[in-house]
Amino acid sequence: NAGVTQTPKFQVLKTGQSMTLQCAQDMNHNSMYWYRQDPGMGLRLIYYSASEGTTDKGEVPNGYNVSRLNKREFSLRLESAAPSQTSVYFCASRRTGDGNQPQHFGDGTRLSIL
């Protein structure tokens, strides 16, 4: 059982390039999330999708777009990468129906923008 799969695991971009981070879950979860992790700041929510067909902004959405392609897949796009977007990106999913359900995380994508 793979859980939450993120691709790629590592990526180096030049300023201004675009890129899409992929995320897929096989747990039949309704809700999916994208976070970024920066040193000393914990994880911050970029965007989330409460259910298929819906997306909403989180705490730090500027410079990003998302697509909930289907129930399994939730992608994060950087249209014009900036050095400030150098970070580790985590995708997560969660079963709904009970607010107590934990989020399950992928292994992360380490993104460097030069």
Place this chain on the structure above:
Amino acid sequence: AQKVTQAQTEISVVEKEDVTLDCVYETRDTTYYLFWYKQPPSGELVFLIRRNSFDEQNEISGRYSWNFQKSTSSFNFTITASQVVDSAVYFCALSENGPTDSWGKLQFGAGTQVVVTP
């Protein structure tokens, strides 16, 4: 304003010592959820424990235990008889109740680095 505060940046202990991680949260909701996650050096995030705001019973699960006190808005986590494999960053997280429980957005503290030496 930061809603989850982990004041301890790093804790260093010798193996077999107990480690207590502090977490203080802030919310106006009457229904909310608290979580602890572990991030080992390999980088993945591992769910450890959770607690509802309406259940203040403290529990023990193996070497883990937690102390939830609504009166002081604290959700502390203890590792008993620490082991080298416990070395990791530990995050406390808060999920507030929204119009629908399907939101489930997490707000994380900055994390506490635990270093366990043999």
